[in-house]
Structure formats: structure tokens, C-alpha cells
Amino acid sequence: xxxxxxxxxxxxxxxxxxxxxxxxxxxxxxxxxxxxxxxxxxxxxxxxxxxxxxxxxxxxxxxxxxxxxxxxxxxxxxxxxxxxxxxxxxxxxxxxxxxxxxxxxxxxxxxxxxxxxxxxxxxxxxxxxxxxxxxxxxxxxxxxxxxxxxxxxxxxxxxxxxxxxxxxxxxxxxxxxxxxxxxxxxxxxxxxxxxxxxxxxxxxxxxxxxxxxxxxxxxxxxxxxxxxxxxxxxxxxxxxxxxxxxxxxxxxxxxxxxxxxxxxxxxxxxxxxxxxxxxxxxxxxxxxxxxxxxxxxxxxxxxxxxxxxxxxxxxxxxxxxxxxxxxxxxxxxxxxxxxxxxxxxxxxxxxxxxxxxxxxxxxxxxxxxxxxxxxxxxxxxxxxxxxxxxxxxxxxxxxxxxxxxxxxxxxxxxxxxxxxxxxxxxxxxxxxxxxxxxxxxxxxxxxxxxxxxxxxxxxxxxxxxxxxxxxxxxx
Numbered sequence: 100x101x102x103x104x105x106x107x108x109x110x111x112x113x114x115x116x117x118x119x120x121x122x123x124x125x126x127x128x129x130x131x132x133x134x135x136x137x138x139x140x141x142x143x144x145x146x147x148x149x150x151x152x153x154x155x156x157x158x159x160x161x162x163x164x165x166x167x168x169x170x171x172x173x174x175x176x177x178x179x180x181x182x183x184x185x186x187x188x189x190x191x192x193x194x195x196x197x198x199x200x201x202x203x204x205x206x207x208x209x210x211x212x213x214x215x216x217x218x219x220x221x222x223x224x225x226x227x228x229x230x231x232x233x234x235x236x237x238x239x240x241x242x243x244x245x246x247x248x249x250x251x252x253x254x255x256x257x258x259x260x261x262x263x264x265x266x267x268x269x270x271x272x273x274x275x276x277x278x279x280x281x282x283x284x285x286x287x288x289x290x291x292x293x294x295x296x297x298x299x300x301x302x303x304x305x306x307x308x309x310x311x312x313x314x315x316x317x318x319x320x321x322x323x324x325x326x327x328x329x330x331x332x333x334x335x336x337x338x339x340x341x342x343x344x345x346x347x348x349x350x351x352x353x354x355x356x357x358x359x360x361x362x363x364x365x366x367x368x369x370x371x372x373x374x375x376x377x378x379x380x381x382x383x384x385x386x387x388x389x390x391x392x393x394x395x396x397x398x399x400x401x402x403x404x405x406x407x408x409x410x411x412x413x414x415x416x417x418x419x420x421x422x423x424x425x426x427x428x429x430x431x432x433x434x435x436x437x438x439x440x441x442x443x444x445x446x447x448x449x450x451x452x453x454x455x456x457x458x459x460x461x462x463x464x465x466x467x468x469x470x471x472x473x474x475x476x477x478x479x480x481x482x483x484x485x486x487x488x489x490x491x492x493x494x495x496x497x498x499x500x501x502x503x504x505x506x507x508x509x510x511x512x513x514x515x516x517x518x519x520x521x522x523x524x525x526x527x528x529x530x531x532x533x534x535x536x537x538x539x540x541x542x543x544x545x546x547x548x549x550x551x552x553x554x555x556x557x558x559x560x561x562x563x564x565x566x567x568x569x570x571x572x573x574x
Contacts, residue, residue: 101251102232102290103173109296110134113269118293119163122274122302122316128163133170140171144202151176153201154234156194158184159279161303166279166289168204173232173251177201180234180246181280183556197246197437198234234436235281235383238555246436247383254286256429257386260408261291264391265324265354271297272349274317274325276305281557282387283357288326310334314342314372317350326354328558329361332368332376333498344373352394356381358558359467359485361492362401369396380404380465383557384432384451390465402489403464404457413450414459421468421483424457425450456483473503473562478510480540487514487543490536494529496522501552501560502543505569516543517565519551 110118114131121127128136149155155172159165159181172179180198182191195203232251236244261267273292277284284303292299300320302309305327309316313335317325332355355365356379369375377392377399389412392405399405408428416422427449434442445452456468469485476482484502491500499519507513518529526546533542547568553561 101173101230102254103170105255105294106170107134109294113296116269116296117298119166120298120300120320121163122300122312122320126163128167133163133167136164136167137170137174140167141174144171144175144177147202149175149177149202152178152231154178154180154198156180156182156198156200156203158182158203158205159285160184161275161278161284161301163301166293166299166301169279178231178234178248180236181285182236183278183280194236194244199437231433233285235285237383238281238557238559238561245438245441248433248436249386250433253386253430253432254290255294257282257286257388258291258294260391260430261287261388262295265352267292267295267297267324269296271295271324272300272320272322273297274300274302274320274322276302276309276313276325276327276331278303278556281357282381282383282385283326283328283557286387287354287356305331305334307334307338310338314339318345318348321349323349323351324354325350326356328357329355329359329364330554330558332360332364336364336367336371337498339372342372350374352377354379354392354394356388356392356404358554358560359488361489363489363493378404380455380457380467382453382455384445384453385426386430386432389426389430400460400462400464400466403460403466405465406463407465412459412465414457414465416458419458419460421456421458423471424453424455424465426453427451470562475502475504475512475514477507477512477514477540480538482514482541484514487516487533487537487541490533491516491518491529493536494524494532496520496524497529499552501562501565503562503565503569505544507544513544514541515545515547515569517547517549517552517568520548 110130115129117127118130118133119128155177157168169179230250232254233249234246236246271292275288277288279285302316353374353376355376360378375394377394379388379392380390381388390405390407393399411428412426414422431451454471456471458466468483473484474481487502488500491497497518498521502514502516504512505515529546553564555561
């Protein structure tokens with residue numbers, strides 16, 4: 100059963116219930132109204148010549164009209180390609196050409212009197228998985244972005260797992276502050292609550308203004324759960340005054356994923372606002388999450404990203420030791436669009452090679468250790484950058500950290516840490532902070548202050564940019 104049909108069934112059961120609420124302005128679309136709007140937009144797409152199986156580019160602004168356009172594409176049998184509305188013309192041209200888009204829905208769709216539909220280069224359906232629903236592009240932090248082809252089955256399965264794990268239902272009001280052009284925002288904060296019959300409160304894009312009114316939006320719209328990324332939590336801790344838990348508030352918990360969540364930041368957020376936050380793990384290639392964090396501090400282990408579905412994730416190492424994470428099951432991508440060689444390299448039989456490193460403890464909880472390609476070989480010893488970063492952000496004057504390798508004549512590679520400072524501290528103090536917390540070979544040989552870490556659209560640190568900044572320097 101496809102996404103359009105499943106959402107239609109939900110709408111038929113609760114046509115008068117709020118499906119989408121825009122926090123900025125309060126505009127509400129009920130389920131019946133959403134389906135009516137989506138059907139009208141699907142008629143526009145048909146009139147413009149969009150055929151089933153062709154690709155439809157949608158500027159994913161995070162507004163209710165974006166959701167309606169995505170649904171319209173699925174009603175038309177198209178493969179939707181949600182993109183950031185902030186792309187440069189060069190980036191947009193790349194995605195349009197690579198996806199072979201037949202049509203594009205532009206920002207003009209929000210302007211009165213415009214169809215919002217622009218012709219692309221009509222191409223037939225290219226070989227790929229049966230029942231393709233969407234192509235989501237990776238952040239491109241390690242090279243050119245790759246188009247991840249996801250089936251209706253994959254998106255439905257992941258949304259269902261999120262709904263089951265966190266008890267989403269008709270009474271759910273899910274605050275969405277994330278863009279809808281990657282898996283976390285699209286699947287976790289939008290499709291999962293809608294398919295469960297709940298209400299999505301849209302409040303993106305997230306910025307300092309959104310942060311200043313974050314808690315008023317939660318209280319004003321009766322939000323029960325929200326999901327975010329570490330930079331969002333960091334901004335809230337920095338800008339919002341402490342908040343005592345409101346006894347009458349329906350807010351149950353928050354969720355976080357898409358980038359490493361340092362335990363110190365998790366503890367700071369929970370202590371400041373009295374709201375538990377579960378830390379999860381996933382990637383675009385698994386249609387969002389494949390390990391589900393536990394919000395309750397009494398039930399989770401510090402630093403864990405939760406538990407995967409039984410039999411759906413393995414670590415290629417003995418229990419409690421670090422190895423590559425592999426994933427299988429219905430949520431895994433069909434493949435990389437128009438890139439059969441990359442697709443072949445991505446799979447070990449039925450298992451998807453994630454390229455991430457982690458360990459599973461005896462309780463089945465997953466702990467991340469960074470990317471396989473980011474491991475630093477310092478004199479024959481492995482240095483996992485994520486471990487170093489977590490120690491550094493425990494220092495009160497360090498808000499963010501990212502460790503990368505630099506060539507060394509004596510040790511092969513040496514760890515160098517880029518740090519975003521929030522107070523006065525020098526390299527000697529940071530080195531002293533690391534002693535006793537890290538083995539000597541893991542302590543960075545240099546600490547480089549930086550205004551902010553470069554991040555891609557999915558908020559992951561672009562380490563290749565940091566490596567480029569080190570080009571020509573010697574350890």
C-alpha cells in the first residue's frame with residue numbers, strides 16, 4: 100500500500116481532525132482539507148504532463164503546502180525529490196539534471212495566481228526499485244551528494260516503527276522544526292505522526308527567532324513530542340532561560356538524531372528544561388532511523404543511541420567491541436539513483452554497509468564510535484574522533500569540537516581538534532583537560548579555534564572541509 104493510499108485512509112477516518120498546524124500564524128489544515136488540496140495539486144501536475152514514475156522536484160520549505168505537494172506527487176504516482184529551498188542555482192541545476200526531473204515545484208507555488216509548476220527535462224523512469232516513492236540526497240560531506248532511492252515500503256516501515264516505539268497516535272501533537280528534504284525531518288517529524296493519525300505542528304526553519312519562541316510554541320499548541328538535532332538543542336540551551344516542568348503540559352519528551360549528541364549537551368538540556376531527550380541513530384540510506392533512543396534517563400545508558408529492531412542491525416565485532424555497523428530489512432534503500440557501482444559497494448549481501456563504527460553492549464544498546472573513514476591511525480593506535488570530541492565538549496569553554504587527522508612524519512597520522520569556544524581557554528588547559536580522560540595517543544596534538552563547524556544540510560560536520568583547512572600543514 101503506497102503512502103498516498105495510506106494517508107487517504109487516515110484522512111477518511113478523521114477528516115475534521117487537524118493534520119497540519121503552522122506555528123507561525125496558526126493556519127490549520129484538517130485531514131480532509133489536506134487531501135482536497137493535494138488532489139487539486141495532483142490535477143495540476145497531471146495537466147502539466149507529469150506521468151507516473153517520473154521525478155518531481157519539490158522545494159521543501161517546511162510549510163504545510165510542501166506536505167501537500169509531496170502528497171500530490173504520490174497521488175500522481177511520481178517519485179518525489181524534496182530539495183532545500185536555499186540551494187544555489189548551481190546546486191539546483193545539479194540535482195535537477197541528476198534526478199532527471201520531469202517537473203519542479205518552485206517557491207512560486209506560494210504566490211497567488213501561479214501554478215508553481217515548472218517544466219524540467221521529461222525523462223522516462225530509470226531502472227530502480229519497484230514502488231519508488233522518493234529520492235533523498237545525502238549531504239555530500241564526503242564527496243558529491245548521492246541520490247538515495249527509497250520505496251513506499253521503506254518510508255512506511257520506518258514511519259510505523261517510529262510510531263510504535265514512541266506511542267504516536269491520534270492525541271499526538273508533534274512539533275517539527277526540521278526541513279523535510281532529509282529522512283529525519285520527512286519521516287520522523289512528518290510522516291510518522293500523520294500516518295498515526297496525529298497532528299504535525301510546523302515551525303521551520305529553525306533559527307534564533309524560532310529558538311526564542313520554542314517553548315511558547317510547545318505550550319500554545321499542546322505539543323506532546325518534538326524531534327531535533329544537536330545544534331537545535333545547543334541553541335536552546337544558549338538562548339532560553341531555565342524552565343521548570345509544567346505540570347499541566349502534555350509534553351512527554353523530545354527526540355534527537357542526525358549528528359552526534361554529546362552526553363554533556365543531553366544532560367545540560369534535560370537539567371535546564373526538565374524535558375527528557377532520547378538520542379537515536381540513522382542515515383538517509385535507512386529512510387531515517389535504525390536505532391531508537393530511550394528518552395527516560397532511568398532506562399538508557401549514557402552515550403547510547405538506543406536499541407535497533409531485533410535482527411535488523413549488526414556490528415562486525417565481538418560484543419562490546421567496536422566494528423562496522425550494518426543494517427538490513429524493509430527500511431533499507433533500494434540503491435543509489437543512477438549509480439549502480441556505488442550501490443554494489445554499499446551492500447554485503449542483504450546487509451547495508453553504513454560506513455559507521457559502533458559497538459553493541461550485552462543489553463543490545465548501540466554506541467557510536469564515528470565514521471570508519473575518520474578513524475585516525477596514530478602510531479599504530481586507533482583514535483576514534485567522536486570519543487575525543489565528547490571529552491572536549493565536557494570542558495565548560497568548549498561548545499563544539501571536531502577531530503580530524505593530519506599527516507605526521509613520526510606517527511603516520513596525528514589527531515587535530517577544531518574547537519568552537521564559548522569562553523577563554525588555551526591549548527595547555529585543553530590538553531590538561533584531556534589528560535586522565537583520554538589515553539595519551541588520543542590527545543590532540545593541536546587545538547584550533549574556529550567560529551563554527553561547517554555542516555551539511557543534515558547537520559553532520561563536513562570533515563573534508565576541515566581537512567582542507569589543514570592542507571599543507573605538518574604535524
